[in-house]
Amino acid sequence: MNVLSAVLGKLVLDRRATVDAVTEAPAPLQPIDLTDDATVAEALDVAVRVGEVLLAAGTGAIDTSDQVQFVAATYGLARCDVDVTYNSIVLSAHRGPTMPPASTMRIVHYRSMDFTRLAAVDRLTRRIRRDAISPAQAREELLAITSAPHPYHRWVATLAWSAMAASIAVLLGGGLLVAAVAFASTLVIDRVNRYLNGLGLPFFFQHLVGGIIATAPAITLYAFREQLGISVSPGLIIAAGVTVLLSGLSLVGSVQDAITGAPITASARFFELVMMTGGIIAGVATTLRIAAVLGSDLPVINYVVTTGLTQLPSKVAAGAAASLFFALACYAERRALTAAALGGAVGALVYQLALGLSVGPIIASATAATVVGFAGGLMARRAYTPPLVVAVAGITPLLPGLALYRGLYAILQTELLVGLTALFAAFGIGCGLAAGVTLGEWMARTARYPRSMRRAGALRRPALRRARPRRARTASPTPETTKVTPRVARLRRDFRRS
Structure with missing residues (x-):
């Protein structure tokens, strides 16, 4: 029973796969400079390369379009038009009324049922959302994922x-x-x-x-x-x-x-x-x-x-x-x-x-x-x-x-x-x-989330639990060991108020 619980615990964790999260992209913590053509082109290249891996693995066109738009919006390109067809991805980003739109296109030349690569790109997309990594770093990691050999012989x-x-x-x-x-x-x-x-x-x-x-x-x-x-x-x-x-x-x-x-x-x-x-x-x-x-x-x-x-x-x-x-x-x-x-x-x-x-x-x-x-x-x-x-x-x-x-x-x-x-x-x-x-x-x-699994954005709210005091096996604690830091005192005070 304990073995089964451990296996299910590893599977059913509080980490949603991004391809299953059809939500609006959050406001980027470090948006790119929309007037820099090189940086915008790099962000668009990361987005379409993510879509390339998803489309090559058999992901639906709508889910692929959502993920491409999600990555672009995370970098500040919130107004994007994405067109996904059988073997091509076209992405056009609007940068305002006074600047020309930036666009890119990617052709999918292969079909690869590599689920490890698909999961790695899913994790990278989650990191782009959570850690706000730069387009250059994301592109480097994406190239490493797509060029890596298969995990098995x-x-x-x-x-x-x-x-x-x-x-x-x-x-x-x-x-x-x-x-x-x-x-x-x-x-x-x-x-x-x-x-x-x-x-x-x-x-x-x-x-x-x-x-x-x-x-x-x-x-x-x-x-x-x-x-x-x-x-x-x-x-x-x-x-x-x-x-x-x-x-x-x-x-x-x-x-x-x-x-x-x-x-x-x-x-x-x-x-x-x-x-x-x-x-x-x-x-x-x-x-x-x-x-x-x-x-x-x-x-x-x-x-x-x-x-x-x-x-x-x-x-x-x-x-x-x-x-x-x-x-x-x-x-x-x-x-x-x-x-x-x-x-x-x-x-x-x-x-x-x-x-x-x-x-x-x-x-x-x-x-x-x-x-x-x-x-x-x-x-x-x-x-x-x-x-x-x-x-x-x-x-x-x-x-x-x-x-x-x-x-x-x-x-x-x-x-x-x-x-x-x-x-x-x-x-x-x-x-x-x-x-x-x-x-x-x-x-x-x-499906609705369980109340214990609800989250705010990508951050987990801290929660305090009342724990049973353990019996001391040694001598009585000294004043030095029972010293309460200001942070612990503040958490205890907030807990009593709640």
């Missing part, structure tokens, strides 16, 4: 992706053999795609190759099952690999932008999502068609969701493990790993309980995602973990990899109605997950 991320695939295979109902094959195939996918990425191959073709590698081992084992004397479910192996490939896409960001009022960015992200998913489908379909030509057809998947209480602990543990390994693969900090595991466990638990009420997978997914978003927001807003980390990791085990594969296989077998129904179900589950996370985070932001 690349092989650690590869093994984490593989372990995530094995956990999802167990979550779907697979056994030890299915989990082992999913682990091995995902390891090959990650290493091959890393090599192809170094060659500059577009991501569409990388996902196509990933779909081929995820499908080929399952077909091979099923074709030689009698010779090997094994019983294997190839559909679960393919679904686990597809889920891993889907986890790196910006599903939450695209739907969140559409809901919160950024249609241009939402359209661009959604089109990218469709294209990358199309690459996965093309890879799986190519492998299945080659197998059919060679006379090795896979069986039709008759997946029945089991909601018994006997399997609930294993599914919750598998969901927690999948979320934890996803966060580890994205280079999350140790504090974030614990939060991600709790989010995955909560999501899997709520999802299984909702399925037991016969509400359907779409509503069950949306309900679980709402709880994950709410719980993640409550944990993240008082910890050094951005809410995006907990939200994305928490819904990863619920991604519709199996429904996507079922729809594709049915279409290849000329069962168009069944295939389209499964594909639309996968689309509905994905939208339900993203919408649920957005609603949960909004609920966490609007």
